[in-house]
Amino acid sequence: MKLLLTSGGVTNASIHRALLGLLGKPVAEASALCIPTAQWGHPWCGPASARRFITDGSPATMCGLGWKSVGVLELTALPSVSQDRWVPWVKEADVLLVDGGDATYLAHWMRASGLAELLPALSETVWVGLSAGSMVMTPRIGKLFVEWPGAPDDRTLGLVNFSIFPHLDHEMMPGNTLAAAEQWASSVAGPCYAIDDQTAITVVDGTAEVVSEGHWKLLRA
Template sequence: MKFLLTSSGISNPGIHNALLDLLGKPIEESNALFIPTAIYPHLTAHGAGLVDFAIIPHFCNPEFPDATDTNARIWAEKMTPTPVYAIDDESAVKVVDNQIDIISEGRWALFTPGNPEGPGLVLPKK
C-alpha cells in the first residue's frame, strides 16, 4: 500500500513531488483516493488500521492553538505504545510498503513509545 498523509493537502513542491513519485505517472493520468479526515480530530490512517502510527495534524499552526508542541507531547503519551508524528501544513508522511519518509518544508516531530519527551525532533520552519 502507498499513502501520502498530510494535514493540509498538496501544499508545496516537495509534497507534490512525493505524490508524483507514489503515483509513478502524471496526476492527470492517475486515479487516487482522497479521504478528508481533518474534520475529525486525530482520525488518521492509524485509526483505520492501515498504518502503525498516528498523526497530529496542523502542528504549531496559530489557527489551531491546541496543536502546540506541549500538547502534542501530552497527546502522544496518551497514544503509547503507538509512535506519533506531529506534522504542520507544510509536511507529509509518505508510506510505501511500511517504509516511512517525512516530506517537509516546515515543522514536524516524532514522538516514540515510552519517550514522549523526546527526541521529539521538532524542526524549525524555514
Template sequence: MRLLLTSAGIKNASIHDALVDLLGKPIAESNALFIPTAIYPFPGGPYMASRAISGKAPSPMSELGWKSLGILELSVLPSIEEAAWVPTVRDADALLVWGGDPLFLANWMQRSGLADLLPTLRSEAVYVGVSAGSIAAAATFVETYTEPPRGNDGPLKSEDIVFATPQGNVDRILVTGQGAGLVDFAMIPHLDHEYHPDASLANAEKWAARIPAPTYAIDDQTAIKVTDGIVDVVSEGHWKLFTP
C-alpha cells in the first residue's frame, strides 16, 4: 500500500501530482472510499462530515473528480459481516481518511478491523490522510485536547503535560496515543497555522521528543509521500524533520 499523508488535503499542484503518481492513473479513472469517522467527536461533526463529503470543506479531497466515491463509516463495520465491506475496500484505488480526532479514529481503525486489513491491500492502493487521518497512520502520535480523552476514545500511552496556547487562555492536555502503525514515522500537521496556534514549531519540537520515531512537522502546503517504503516530502510550504 502507498500513502499520501497531508495536513489539509490536496492543497496545491505538487501534492495533486504526487497523488496521481501514486495512483498510477488519472483521478478520473480511480475509485475512492471516503472515511469521515474522525470528525464525529467534534460539535457539529455530522455537518462537517457532510461538507467534506460534498466537496465544500476547505481541505480538497472528495471533489477531485473521482470515477466513483463511496462512504466507509468505520463505526458501523463491527456490526456487519466482513463479506459486505472487505471486498469493497480491496477494490478501491484510494482510501480518503478525513481529519478530526486522531485518538478516536485510531480506536475505530482497530475496532473495525481496518487497521489489520490495510497492510494486506494491493500495492497500488493509496491511503490518503488529512490531518487526523495522517496522524493516526503512525504507531505513536501526539495530539492536544482541552479535556482528558474518555477511556473508550482509544489506547492512550500518556496524558501528563498541560500547557497554555500562545493566547494564554486555554489549557491543553498533550496526549500520546497509539495509531495503526502503517508507517515508521509520525506527523504533526498544521505547522504554524493561524487557526492551530498550539502547532507552533517550538511546541512541535517538544511533542516530537515524546515520539520514539522520526517526526515530520508539516504545514498545509506539504505532504509526505510513501512508495514501497521510500519517504518523500512534497512541499510548496515549510516543514521540519525531528529525529529521536
C-alpha cells in the first residue's frame, strides 16, 4: 500500500502532485472509497461533520477532487456484512480516503472489520489519511490525542515507524504549538514529525518523504 499521510487533506498543489504520483494516473480515472469511521470516536465530530467530509463540504479537500467515482465504506458495518461482498469493493478501489477523528477508535474498527488484515494485499492502493486517518498508521499517537473512552492505550497499527503530531500552529487549535509537540514527542518512542495542514508525508516501500508548502519539523530522528 502507498501512503499519503496528511494533517488537513489535499490542501495545496504540492500535496496534489504527490497524490498523482502515487496514483500513477489522473484523479478523473481513479475510483475512491471514503472512510468516515474515525469521526464516531471523537467528541468534536458527529453526523454533520461526517456529511461534510463525504460531500467535501470542508477545507479538507479529499472527496471532491474529481474522482471517477466516490463510495462510502463504513467500517463499523462491515462485521455484519459478508467479506465476499465488501472485500471486492476495497480491492477494486484505487484510493481509500480516510477521515480524521480518533485514531484509536479507527484502529479498533480496522482490526474488527478485517480491513487491517487486508492491507498487505493492497500493494497498489493509495491510502490518503487526514489527521487521525494518517495517525492510525503510526505505532502510537500519545495520550494527548486519545479521545475515545474505550481506548486501552494510545497504540495504533504501526504500519510506519514514526508518529505524527498534526495541525501544527492551527488557528482553531491554539494548544497545537511546537512547544506542545516537543513535549508530546518526549512521551512517544521513535521518530516523530510535527506537521501543519499544508504538509503531508508519503510512504512508499517503507521510505518516507515530506511534502510541504507550510511548516513541519522532525522532532526526533
